[in-house]
Structure formats: C-alpha cells, structure tokens
Amino acid sequence: MKTIYIVLMLIIAASALGCMGKKPSEGTTIGTPAGTSASPTETSVSGAVTPTPSENTDFGNQSDINTIDSVVNDSSMDVPLSDANI
C-alpha cells in the first residue's frame, strides 16, 4: 500500500515538473495586409525566415528571428477604409 502511494506521488511530481516547462503558443499573424492609399506597398516577409522549432538551440539566436517575424507580422496590420465617397 505504501509502495503504491509512493509511486502515485512520484507520478504527480513528474507531471508537475513537466507542466512547469511548458509555455502556451502565441499567435502572431493578425489582420490582412490590404493596402490603403496611405500605406506603402506591402509584401509579407514573414515567409523569408522560417525557423525549425525542433532545432537550433545550442548556438541559437532563434528568439531574435522569432521577434523579427512577429514585428513583420504586426507591421502588416491595416484598416482598409472604404474608398466609396458619400
């Protein structure tokens, strides 16, 4: 009985430690890069740098690449006002 209890506690501890390392994924793509007359011609560059999530942690500047991707995605946000004139 005591052995079963110890095993259960170890399982709980193991799952708890596993939970501590996880971070929810964060979406970065938003809006549609529709141009207005006030915005520069935009072509998405987010595809230019596509990191492989499972690699590149030993020498990585992967976080910088992810930041750049995120900024590029955000910069394409736009409000496509109507061209119709009253």
Next chain:
Amino acid sequence: MKHGQRFNILTSLVAAVFILSLFSGIVAAQMPAEKNDNKAKFESTGKLFEGAKAQFENALKQFNAKNNSISKADLVEKTRDYLEKAIDHVISYLDTVKSRAELPENKGLFPFDASKNIDAHIAELQQLRTKVQQDSTTEDLRADNKQLKDIYARARLETRYDFDIILDNSIGKFIAKSDNVSARMNTQIQNFKTKGKDTSNLETISANFTNLMQEVAADQKKTEALLAVHTGFDNSGIVKNNTDALAFLKQVDDSQRETIKIMRTPSRQLQVFTREYRILSGRSNVTGQPRNQGNLRNGTTNRENRRNGTNPPTRGQAQ
C-alpha cells in the same frame, strides 16, 4: 532519521512541487492572455468594422440608384455607423501599435515619443467620433469621412515608421549576437579537433555563416542610413509630407525585406551547424547525411549558388 519521517518529508516535498507547478501554470496562462488582449480587440473591432463598411457601401449604392428620402435617411444612418466602427477599429490598431512600442525591450528605442504621437491621434479620433454622433447630413458626414481618412493616413505612416525602427533594432540585435555565435562555433570546432574528430563540415559552415553575416551587416547599414534621414518625417516622428513619407517608408521596407531575405541563409547555416554539432557530440540519433552535404563538400556556398541562379533571387530580382 526514521522511515516514517522520511516518508512524511517526501510527501510534503511532492505536494509543494505540485502546488508550485499549478502556480506557474496560472502565471504562464495569464501572460499571453494579457499580451494578446490588444490583438483580440483588433480582431473583434475588425469584424464589426467590415460589417458596417459593407452596409454603408450597399446603402450608398441604393441611394445613388434611387436618390429618394428613404434611401438618403438609410445612407446617413449607415454612414454614421460605418464611421463609428471605423474609428473604433483604427483606435484598436493604434492601441496595438502603442503596446508594441511600450514593450520593455523597446524602451529608449525611439528618438522621439512614439506613445505621445499615437495618443494624439487617438484623441483626434475620439473628438471625431463625438462629431460623427452629432452630424445628421450627408455633407457633414462627408467631411467626417474625409477627416477620418486624413487622420488614419498620417497615423498609419507614423506607426509604419515606428515599426521600421523596431524592426531595425531587432535585426541589429541579431547581427550583434552573430559575433558571439561565431565565436562559440569556433570554440566547439577547436574542442572537436582536440578530440580528433573531423571538423571540415563544421568549419565550412562556420565560415559561410560568418561571411553571410558580414553581408547582412553591410545591408543593414543601408537601412540605417535611410532611417537617419527619415524623409517626410520631422525629428518628433510626425509626418510632415505624406508623399515623401510614403516614398521613404517604401525604400526602408524594400531594404529591410532584402536584409531579412539574406538573413534566411545564415539562419539555415546555423541550423545545419547545430545538427552536425549534435551528431559529432553524440547528442543526436540522426545517422544519415545532413542536408546540403553536397554543397558543403564541394565547397560551394549558398551565396555562390544564389549568384548562379540556383537559390532564391537577390536584390533587384522579382520574387
């Protein structure tokens, strides 16, 4: 220590770890929720905006077709609703940009007060919303629509400039860290050499990475030269000429796009190096040949392949 005491201590420790993990999970769940609030709001105002825009454009078509009092009244109502929803959506956009500009990593980045500029536009929009709610003629609403377009045009140019500065800083950080990355790569190569391992692949990749990062750094300087002049914007980051500002931003966009495209190659080189490093250090289960092995062995680099037309296009070429 008695067996029973050990057991109690173990139980207490496990319980404490479990409780701590719950806490860290809650904190981790909250952080992205806060960060994504503005984006969620932008999406939400966007849906309302698109719906109101469609109704406005339809009402305008009906008025142009029928030109009677009923269609005119409907047009006034739909125009007012469209303008209000548009103002809400633009404010939501500005809030999102402002939150990005105020991130801790962007503190002190701007040579002007970006938040203040954004707040000024938000105040203009809020004043305009009050006017829209009071206006009841097509002439007044036409003027409101024109004013909204003017405010958004200026705000969009200025926030694009803000984004370019943030992106320039992010690219600069990537470049700055590459020196350290090169040094670490060389250290590991030396370590493997002292252990008698074949480091020829690693040396080729490391050399390619260093050369490409020099190219990235040189390209980045062109963007920085443009940003130093900031044609069309004054020193406070406020647009003074829409046409000049638009042309300037297009040049910066093109330059940064090119830099990021070039960065793709050393980024991949780093991934290849990491794979090779893990194989040599016995930290990988991969037993097959890594990708690009042919390029590494025959000495050609991705840069050379790009010039030969076998890689993605460079500056001046269509995508």
